[in-house]
Amino acid sequence: MILIIRPDRTDIEFDKLICELESMKMKTHVSVGENTTIVGLVGDTSLLDINEMKANPLVLDVKRVSEPYKRANRKFNSADTVIDINGVPIGGGYFTVIAGPCSVESQQQLNLIACNIKKSGASVLRGGAFKPRTSPYAFQGLEAEGIKILENAKSREDIPIITEIMDISDLRYFENVDIIQVGARNMQNFRLLKMLGRQKKPVLLKRGMSSTIEELLMSAEYIMSEGNNDVILCERGIRTFETSTRNTLDISAVPVLKKLTHLPVIVDPSHACGNACFVPALSKAAIAAGADGIMVEVHNNPAKALSDGAQSITLEEFDCLMNNIRKYAELENKKL
Ligand SMILES: [Mn+2]
The missing domain is CATH 3.20.20.70 (Aldolase class I)
Structure with a gap:
């Protein structure tokens, strides 16, 4: 799952978000560009609610890269x-x-x-x-x-x-x-x-x-x-x-x-x-x-x-x- 982060976020807010994600047993890969910051999430993302992620004020958009079902996959x-x-x-x-x-x-x-x-x-x-x-x-x-x-x-x-x-x-x-x-x-x-x-x-x-x-x-x-x-x-x-x-x-x-x-x-x-x-x-x-x-x-x-x-x-x-x-x-x- 990929999170696209608002460009106007503060570092303190961003670090807090990363801590939250890691506490959910997700590995995070951050790449900071000139205008956007992207966070790649690795782990069992089928346990994450995409709408909950979108509701976070720091998050501009969320993209799923793997299917939300695991056992049937x-x-x-x-x-x-x-x-x-x-x-x-x-x-x-x-x-x-x-x-x-x-x-x-x-x-x-x-x-x-x-x-x-x-x-x-x-x-x-x-x-x-x-x-x-x-x-x-x-x-x-x-x-x-x-x-x-x-x-x-x-x-x-x-x-x-x-x-x-x-x-x-x-x-x-x-x-x-x-x-x-x-x-x-x-x-x-x-x-x-x-x-x-x-x-x-x-x-x-x-x-x-x-x-x-x-x-x-x-x-x-x-x-x-x-x-x-x-x-x-x-x-x-x-x-x-x-x-x-x-x-x-x-x-x-x-x-x-x-x-x-x-x-x-x-x-x-x-x-x-x-x-x-x-x-x-x-x-x-x-x-x-x-x-x-x-x-x-x-x-x-x-x-x-x-x-x-x-x-x-x-x-x-x-x-x-x-x-x-x-x-x-x-x-x-x-x-x-
Ligand atoms: Mn019938």
Whole structure:
């Protein structure tokens, strides 16, 4: 971090500032020019608040030269993080497919979907139990009962499960859940992130629909700074001026994230486009862009789905998609 110091400062004020910075375990490198004085700070600058620095009356401006996140930063951990989900790897040389309905609707429905997606080659079952819906009048999910249904399908099909948490008080229901999902709307629910950092289960963190890549990484940092390093990032489309699709899949976020962080990055093509017919194309794009997996909404009868039917592909379409993307995964040297 570089501080640019006011030219009209007194030496006493300046020495006091340097003492303050060094008391925060920062090394300082001062260079005095004719008109400006510059202080280079070396140390863990992720602990410094840039706005606090700017508020100092001696400081004209502050420039960051390194990213404000440390644990998620590839510079500090160059090897890809591979997360083990009950024997299913996410990250590294693998391409992991997570599939299932938007919402858990009944045991019969979930068993049917779980059995079929597993046969087609998916390795994790998804299903929403606590649903964050735009309208309070829309189906809100089966909640705790939905998680029970997921648990039954998990043991029946021997497949790990992922479902979304909306409130930390519900954590007690997640004992047998393998990955806890934080949805786009909660990406900056910092209290929730901190609490999930204090437990051991892997967390899949979706990018907020209006969040920058750096904000997503800072949210991952919230979880990791509390001790939980098993964070999976998910690009699920951002809000733009385009209305032809539900969101706009920011495909460039994938290679950018892969460069900035060692954490696994997956793509959710279903929420990104909101339309089942575009899901195969976006899934292929995800592999080509270097993603570590996809999370796809699949339903046995999309027309009758209680949520997100329009973007859900059928069991047959999913089987076809899996056969199709195998070739792409091979091209990218990813094990599917
Ligand atoms: Mn959905």
